[in-house]
Amino acid sequence: METDGRRGGRVTLATVADALGVSRATVSNAYNHPERLSSTLRDRVLHTARELGYAGPHPLAATLSRGRVNALGLIYEDPMSFAFSDPAAVLFLQGVSEVCEHEDLALVLISGGPAGAVARVALVDAVICYCDVPIDGKLAAVVDRGLPFVVVDGPRLPGAGHVGIDDRRGAASAARHLLDLGHTRLGVLAMPLVDDEWEGTADLERQDRARYRACRERLIGYREAVEAAGHRWSAVPVEERSPYGRDAGRRAAAALLARRPRPTALLAMSDELALGAMAAAADAGLSVPGDVSIVGFDDVPAAADAHPALTTVRQSHREKGRRAAELLLRPHAVADEHRLPVELVVRASSGPPPWR
Amino acid sequence: METDGRRGGRVTLATVADALGVSRATVSNAYNHPERLSSTLRDRVLHTARELGYAGPHPLAATLSRGRVNALGLIYEDPMSFAFSDPAAVLFLQGVSEVCEHEDLALVLISGGPAGAVARVALVDAVICYCDVPIDGKLAAVVDRGLPFVVVDGPRLPGAGHVGIDDRRGAASAARHLLDLGHTRLGVLAMPLVDDEWEGTADLERQDRARYRACRERLIGYREAVEAAGHRWSAVPVEERSPYGRDAGRRAAAALLARRPRPTALLAMSDELALGAMAAAADAGLSVPGDVSIVGFDDVPAAADAHPALTTVRQSHREKGRRAAELLLRPHAVADEHRLPVELVVRASSGPPPWR
DNA sequence: CTCGCCTACTAAACCGGTTCAAACGAGCGC
DNA sequence: GCGCTCGTTTGAACCGGTTTAGTAGGCGAG
Numbered sequence: 095m096e097t098d099g100r101r102g103g104r105v106t107l108a109t110v111a112d113a114l115g116v117s118r119a120t121v122s123n124a125y126n127h128p129e130r131l132s133s134t135l136r137d138r139v140l141h142t143a144r145e146l147g148y149a150g151p152h153p154l155a156a157t158l159s160r161g162r163v164n165a166l167g168l169i170y171e172d173p174m175s176f177a178f179s180d181p182a183a184v185l186f187l188q189g190v191s192e193v194c195e196h197e198d199l200a201l202v203l204i205s206g207g208p209a210g211a212v213a214r215v216a217l218v219d220a221v222i223c224y225c226d227v228p229i230d231g232k233l234a235a236v237v238d239r240g241l242p243f244v245v246v247d248g249p250r251l252p253g254a255g256h257v258g259i260d261d262r263r264g265a266a267s268a269a270r271h272l273l274d275l276g277h278t279r280l281g282v283l284a285m286p287l288v289d290d291e292w293e294g295t296a297d298l299e300r301q302d303r304a305r306y307r308a309c310r311e312r313l314i315g316y317r318e319a320v321e322a323a324g325h326r327w328s329a330v331p332v333e334e335r336s337p338y339g340r341d342a343g344r345r346a347a348a349a350l351l352a353r354r355p356r357p358t359a360l361l362a363m364s365d366e367l368a369l370g371a372m373a374a375a376a377d378a379g380l381s382v383p384g385d386v387s388i389v390g391f392d393d394v395p396a397a398a399d400a401h402p403a404l405t406t407v408r409q410s411h412r413e414k415g416r417r418a419a420e421l422l423l424r425p426h427a428v429a430d431e432h433r434l435p436v437e438l439v440v441r442a443s444s445g446p447p448p449w450r
Numbered sequence: 451m452e453t454d455g456r457r458g459g460r461v462t463l464a465t466v467a468d469a470l471g472v473s474r475a476t477v478s479n480a481y482n483h484p485e486r487l488s489s490t491l492r493d494r495v496l497h498t499a500r501e502l503g504y505a506g507p508h509p510l511a512a513t514l515s516r517g518r519v520n521a522l523g524l525i526y527e528d529p530m531s532f533a534f535s536d537p538a539a540v541l542f543l544q545g546v547s548e549v550c551e552h553e554d555l556a557l558v559l560i561s562g563g564p565a566g567a568v569a570r571v572a573l574v575d576a577v578i579c580y581c582d583v584p585i586d587g588k589l590a591a592v593v594d595r596g597l598p599f600v601v602v603d604g605p606r607l608p609g610a611g612h613v614g615i616d617d618r619r620g621a622a623s624a625a626r627h628l629l630d631l632g633h634t635r636l637g638v639l640a641m642p643l644v645d646d647e648w649e650g651t652a653d654l655e656r657q658d659r660a661r662y663r664a665c666r667e668r669l670i671g672y673r674e675a676v677e678a679a680g681h682r683w684s685a686v687p688v689e690e691r692s693p694y695g696r697d698a699g700r701r702a703a704a705a706l707l708a709r710r711p712r713p714t715a716l717l718a719m720s721d722e723l724a725l726g727a728m729a730a731a732a733d734a735g736l737s738v739p740g741d742v743s744i745v746g747f748d749d750v751p752a753a754a755d756a757h758p759a760l761t762t763v764r765q766s767h768r769e770k771g772r773r774a775a776e777l778l779l780r781p782h783a784v785a786d787e788h789r790l791p792v793e794l795v796v797r798a799s800s801g802p803p804p805w806r
Numbered sequence: 807c808t809c810g811c812c813t814a815c816t817a818a819a820c821c822g823g824t825t826c827a828a829a830c831g832a833g834c835g836c
Numbered sequence: 837g838c839g840c841t842c843g844t845t846t847g848a849a850c851c852g853g854t855t856t857a858g859t860a861g862g863c864g865a866g
Contacts, residue, residue: 106822117846122824132844149594153571154514155822158851163510163573165558173551178544188534195529195561200572202521202558205551215509216556217519217573238505401757462852473816478854488814511852514821 105148113142125151157217165200166190166419167218167241169232171225172337174205179339180366181394182411186224186246189415197423210235220422222246223254226306242428244418247308255421256431257414261308264407264436265315265361268389271405271438272359273323275446277387280330281350281357282316283367285309285338295349296332312363312391331357335367343370344377351378351386358386358447365390365397365406372400372443383445393439402442409436461504470498481507513573521556522546522775523574523597525588527581528693530561535695536722537750538767542580542602545771553779566591576778578602579610582662598784600774603664611777612787613770617664620763620792621671621717624745627761627794628715629679631802633743636686637706637713638672639723641665641694651705652688668719668747687713691723699726700733707734707742714742714803721746721753724760728799739801749795758798765792 111118116139123130124139131139143150157163168190170177177183194201204221206212210231213221221236226248236243244255272280287296287304304310317327333349335342343366350357351374362368368390375382382388382402390397393408417432467474472495479486480495487495499506513519524546526533533539550557560577562568566587569577577592582604592599600611628636643652643660660666673683689705691698699718706713707730718724724746731738738744738758746753749764773788 104822108822118823119825119846119848120844123845126824130844135844149596150570151824152822153573154510154519155851156571156824157573158510158514158822158853159824161851164568164571165573167556173548174557175544175547175551178540178547184534184540188531191534191559191561192529192531194559195531195563198562198567200523200558200560200562200568201530202556203547203550204556205547206554206556207551211554212520212556214506215512215520217509217513217521240505396752396755460852464852474853475816475818475855476814479815482854486814491814507854508852511821512854514823514852515854517821 105146107148107151110139110143110146110148113146114139122151163200163217163219164198165202165218166194166422167202167204167213167216167221167236169204169213169221169223169225169236174203176337177224181396182364182366182392183224185394185411186415189412189417190222190419191415192412193416193419193423197419204232208232214239220244220428222418222422223248224418226308242422242425244421244428246414246418249307250431253429255418255428257418257421257434258308258432259409259414259434259436261311261436262315262318264391264409264438265312265363266319267315267436267438268391268405268407269316269319269361270323271440272361272387272389272444273319273325275359275387275444277359277447278325279355279357279359279447280316280320280325281347281353281360282313282330282332283343283346283350283360283362283371284313284332284334285342285363285367286336287313287334291336293335293345294333296334298328300334301332309363316361338364338366340366340370340373343367344374345370347371347374348377351375351380356386359444360386360388362388362390365392365394365404368404368406368443369396369400372404382443385448387444387447389444397439398441400443405441405444406439407436408439410434461502463504463507466495466499466502466504469502470495478507519556519573519575520554521558521574522550522778523558523560523569523572523577523592525560525569525577525579525581525592530559532693533580537752538720538722538748539580541750541767542771545768545773546578546775547771548768549772549775549779553775560588564588570595576600576784578774578778579604580774582664598778598781600777600784602770602774605663606787609785611774611784613774613777613790614664614788615765615770615790615792617667617792618671618674620747620765620794621668621719622675623671623792623794624747624761624763625672625675625717626679627796628717628743628745628800629675629681631715631743631800633715633803634681635711635713635715635803636672636676636681637703637709637716638669638686638688639699639702639706639716639718639727640669640688640690641698641719641723642692643669643690647692649691649701650689652690654684656690657688665719672717694720694722696722696726696729699723700730701726703727703730704733707731707736712742715800716742716744718744718746721748721750721760721762724762724799725752725756728756728760738799741804743800743803745800753795754797756799761797761800762795763792764795766790 107121111121124136204216208231213232213235221243224246246257250256333346335346390404390406393406397404397406463477467477480492560572564587569588569591577599580602602613606612689702691702746760746762749762753760753762
């Protein structure tokens with residue numbers, strides 16, 4: 095016998111076992127398999143534990159034996175703090191957290207530089223990669239560790255699940271909407287195509303190098319619609335700004351609206367960019383949609399609240415979050431692909447061009 | 451000798467040690483204390499590890515020995531998913547995540563019911579309790595486990611740090627602003643005072659029972675200002691709605707604006723409630739601030755973007771998040787108290803009453 | 807030549823539990 | 837009185853590392 099119940103003063107499961115003269119297995123069972131103990135003994139164990147100030151099995155140790163930590167990890171492309179200023183990302187997080195809540199799982203937000211220092215050691219059972227990027231440091235850490243993971247909006251990766259939308263079709267429907275209204279001079283507001291913080295009008299070569307899948311697809315969608323309408327894509331300026339917030343949209347739109355002839359319609363690759371564009375239009379004394387039409391992408395809540403309400407492409411970020419989390423809960427389904435619907439929502443920010 | 455390098459096919463540190471005929475300590479050192487090994491041996495170890503498909507020490511096991519998981523926990527009063535629809539909470543999260551990022555810490559969002567099932571086992575070193583509530587299930591779990599924690603906006607708890615603002619003064623300044631403008635018929639929009647999902651006009655007795663510290667303090671602030679101006683507090687209707695979003699504000703304001711005589715100014719305990727109130731005013735065909743003035747609390751970004759821009763009490767949620775996280779990083783400082791500044795921001799949603 | 811010290815590495819304890827096969831005793835049918 | 841089953845309880849292995857005290861060997865100084 096002679097276990098080591100009192101080492102260093104810490105109260106461990108062994109302390110309790112010794113105090114009662116029972117085995118550690120018994121104490122462990124009192125917490126994890128109460129039905130295996132006589133109720134008398136169980137009560138004695140629990141009572142003694144309380145008396146000794148034992149707060150129950152140390153989660154870390156329990157976890158090591160069991161091999162499960164009951165936590166889902168979430169890796170974000172950029173610093174995690176950026177996610178909180180992106181309404182779409184916040185909705186996504188909400189979706190994920192709903193599932194976590196329901197399943198009694200913790201949600202672990204993993205940031206810590208591209209090197210993946212945190213990703214390498216984060217205590218999680220599986221990971222949602224909310225990023226649109228080829229394997230970089232963080233994702234590599236996940237792959238190395240052999241953790242199950244799901245990619246959202248990004249590329250399909252072998253062995254990993256996938257949740258996304260038909261970005262191309264969504265973008266095409268937005269462009270077609272404007273073209274159908276009679277617009278011929280379009281401008282595009284793009285989030286960063288390449289991860290180099292460059293800003294300016296992205297030429298075709300740069301568009302081709304677009305690194306982020308969703309970006310690339312949306313660009314292709316715009317282009318297909320423009321060309322299908324008989325226009326030249328090369329005549330459509332694509333203004334790229336970094337990072338990807340409202341201010342970026344404002345600056346990109348300012349540049350586009352300063353062109354002569356002025357575009358009569360702006361296609362924004364996100365609602366945040368579009369809302370920035372509305373501010374730029376106001377700055378320039380232009381009315382929306384009288385002088386310039388604006389169409390966004392995402393349909394975040396602020397889109398409907400805007401003045402005028404923003405025409406945009408709806409996708410459910412929350413549902414994406416839910417799906418991603420659920421995919422990880424059913425391991426056999428991890429390699430699944432979920433493609434969620436998109437839908438053009440016509441509101442007040444788009445109308446016929448001024449000359450019509 | 452004869453270690454157990456290959457049990458069940460899993461590649462562990464022992465596998466690598468055996469393959470090389472060195473001790474496990476050596477392999478461990480190769481990763482954690484490279485300087486303790488000759489570079490020759492270190493390279494051999496790392497190389498063999500790669501060859502065997504060993505991804506490095508299992509974080510869980512490492513953690514058990516070291517006793518640190520490098521993660522901060524965050525407990526939210528309500529279901530975590532609610533936090534993502536509250537702009538103030540999102541800003542707070544952003545502040546926390548900034549620090550986590552900088553310190554290479556994971557941020558663990560803990561939800562999972564009031565019973566604290568998740569809180570009891572979440573793998574974290576310390577906890578931020580972003581809730582304004584006496585010890586309930588979740589917090590009890592934290593206390594039992596002896597984790598260091600910080601309370602934000604809630605009550606001061608012995609041994610725990612605290613971050614908050616002077617809610618009373620902030621509320622008083624909002625009320626004083628309206629009273630100075632000449633308003634005499636005020637109405638208050640309150641978030642839940644007691645956790646019973648009740649809705650209606652909270653009488654003095656119910657106000658007294660207000661369970662949430664911030665709520666209680668803001669109410670007192672309003673009251674003090676009202677009484678200092680020579681008015682009777684009991685004449686000011688306090689409309690309570692549950693939960694605490696924009697829709698709640700809309701409903702509360704609708705009720706207040708239906709009163710005769712109609713209040714000429716509304717004090718909202720949060721910007722979300724205030725923005726809901728603006729919608730209610732529009733519903734009722736009332737102009738803001740012509741027919742009714744509205745003042746919020748928080749100064750979230752949407753406040754400045756509203757039409758008209760919202761007068762409100764500014765506090766920095768992000769800074770609160772940062773402070774809370776930082777408090778936990780310096781253990782000796784955990785019992786500290788941080789009181790952040792508040793400031794009235796006068797914008798366009800408040801003006802003199804109609805008769806002036 | 808010897809002592810002491812330093813470097814490179816190892817054995818064994820430890821982190822705090824969980825789990826599984828086996829032991830034990832009691833009750834029961836025959 | 838015997839063999840069985842059932843419900844409890846336990847010893848020992850295990851989870852996968854980290855760490856500390858200590859050893860072997862090489863080298864310089866005295």
